[in-house]
Amino acid sequence: MxxxxxxxxxxxxxxxxxxxxxxxxxxxxxxxxxxxxxxxxxxxxxxxxxxxxxxxxxxxxxxxxxxxxxxxxxxxxxxxxxxxxxxxxxxxxxxxxxxxxxxxxxxxxxxxxxxxxxxxxxxxxxxxxxxxxxxxxxxxxxxxxxxxxxxxxxxxxxxxxxxxxxxxxxxxxxxxxxxxxxxxxxxxxxxxxxxxxxxxxxxxxxxxxxxxxxxxxxxxxxxxxxxxxYFVDNAGQVEKRGYWEALVLNLKTPGNITKNALSAAWGIFCGAVALPGIRQLMLFGGAGWWNLNRILTISFEKFCIGPLVSALCIEVGFFLRYGRFLTEFNLTTLGRQFWQRVWEWVLGSCIVAPILALCAFLVVWSIGYLVNRGLCAREK
Missing domain, CATH: 3.90.550.10 (Spore Coat Polysaccharide Biosynthesis Protein SpsA; Chain A)
Structure with missing residues (x-):
């Protein structure tokens, strides 16, 4: 030096x-x-x-x-x-x-x-x-x-x-x-x-x-x-790291297994929670504040696009209100009672979003753990 x-x-x-x-x-x-x-x-x-x-x-x-x-x-x-x-x-x-x-x-x-x-x-x-x-x-x-x-x-x-x-x-x-x-x-x-x-x-x-x-x-x-x-090679020189090399290193780093799982969980949570517009700010703000893997966060948020998760939240919210599931889908239940369905969507997402996030965390963590073991065993 x-x-x-x-x-x-x-x-x-x-x-x-x-x-x-x-x-x-x-x-x-x-x-x-x-x-x-x-x-x-x-x-x-x-x-x-x-x-x-x-x-x-x-x-x-x-x-x-x-x-x-x-x-x-x-x-x-x-x-x-x-x-x-x-x-x-x-x-x-x-x-x-x-x-x-x-x-x-x-x-x-x-x-x-x-x-x-x-x-x-x-x-x-x-x-x-x-x-x-x-x-x-x-x-x-x-x-x-x-x-x-x-x-x-x-x-x-x-x-x-x-x-x-x-x-x-x-x-x-x-x-x-x-x-x-x-x-x-x-x-x-x-x-x-x-x-x-x-x-x-x-x-x-x-x-x-x-x-x-x-x-x-x-x-x-x-x-x-x-x-x-960038990374430091065996000679102490700084070199640029290629994308795939960086990806493999990410998977091989034990601390990143939990980080990647949290990234997926946060993406699912923000995609499922019933806060249109605000949830995008939550998604990007949380990913930046906690230094999450943005690719995973945004990718898993996209899994919640479409009517499936929203319908699940409405059903859960309806059950919480009335003790039974909504089975009639007509002009009255989906039209005249629109704002009641919105309230049930919000209410149900408070239950559905954390559960889906926990499932995403466990799945991604398990996959990361298995991939990490496989990469390390291949090197040995």
Whole structure:
């Protein structure tokens, strides 16, 4: 492992030198990537053993991080540790990030800011709001998806494609890394907010970009299309995993047997429950929140399309109301008493949906268990 500290810089001349000096105290490999500042920081950094890479035009923090990963890879670095140039984060806590990277060399390390009483309410809300969307999109808990104190394996930045180029990039790369199968490790770090701190975050433009991004990621997370997966081979190299290889690995992983069974059960439950329109939100929301197998969830939900399950719910609801089953189907029972049948459909689905979900869970779990045993026995 060889770590490079990267400081994305844009018009923070008053704090840049101090941040660089404190970074050099932790790691002699420090590079400043200037994102088209009004004044070049070359004079400020004169005499310091630091690399300066300057871009004439402002391109955004995400673009700078991607360029820094390419530069790091070309110069023999395996990881970059990014830290903001505004002095908000403490370079002295670099060893915490570096230790986590050493223990988890293929993981994205995020420094979770520990907010104090001086933290702006907007930052506290933004962290919680961002964490909610990240959980919905990935099924994983991410406590500070907007933190700028991170360690990226260059393989993550160089393998995963993102369309965000500014602040939203840090959100997108974390979500896509989790989708791709890379681990995410969190480390608590301190943060300070100075009254003179300069922030280039635009409440209008950047929040709009985050809204568009979260909409895109949420919709993508709902689609029953597998995400591109990566794995670490025996030589420690990261390679893309083919669809069938990923499917076989999914079946061979014991923890996924229960996950796949829960996915099928949730699909059946949402398809059977009598909440038209709302059940689609339940289906996709639950699949994202619990990180279920969306292909199985949506596929099993389709089993409930048609009159069979609805008729079963009506019969059960009718039985609960009158102690007998509905056997007369005519203009009166299906026409004039329409709203009574709807109520019985809703009532009956409260019984039918959980029972069908339990049956789906047991069937899929049993099949997964048998397939897993067969695959493992074939390998032996």
């Amino acid at each position: 060889k770590l490079l500290i990267v400081i994305p810089h844009y018009n923070h001349l008053t704090t840049l030198k101090s941040v660089v000096q404190r970074c050099l105290d932790q790691n002699p490999n420090v590079a400043v990537f200037d994102d088209g500042s009004d004044v070049s920081p070359a004079e400020i950094l004169k005499g310091l053993p630091v690399t300066l890479v300057r871009f004439e035009k402002n391109r955004g923090k995400g673009a700078i991080l991607q360029e820094s990963a390419k530069w790091a890879a070309a110069h023999g670095f395996s990881h970059i540790v990014s830290i903001d140039a505004d002095g908000q984060l403490d370079p002295a806590e670099y060893p915490l990030i570096a230790k986590a990277a050493e223990e988890h060399p293929h993981a994205l390390i995020i420094g979770v800011r520990q907010f104090g009483p001086d933290a702006p309410k907007s930052s506290q809300f933004g962290r919680k709001f961002g964490g909610f969307w990240a959980h919905l999109q990935t099924g994983k808990t991410v406590n500070d998806i907007q933190s700028g104190y991170r360690c990226y394996p260059v393989e993550i930045l160089n393998h995963i494609k993102c369309f965000s180029k500014r602040y939203a990039f840090e959100v997108e790369i974390a979500v896509r890394a989790l989708w791709a199968g890379f681990p995410l490790v969190e480390v608590p770090v301190s943060v300070s907010y100075s009254k003179t701190r300069v922030s280039h975050f635009s409440k209008l433009k950047d929040n709009l970009r985050l809204t568009v991004l979260n909409t895109h990621l949420t919709v993508r997370s709902m689609l029953p299309i597998p995400h591109r997966q």
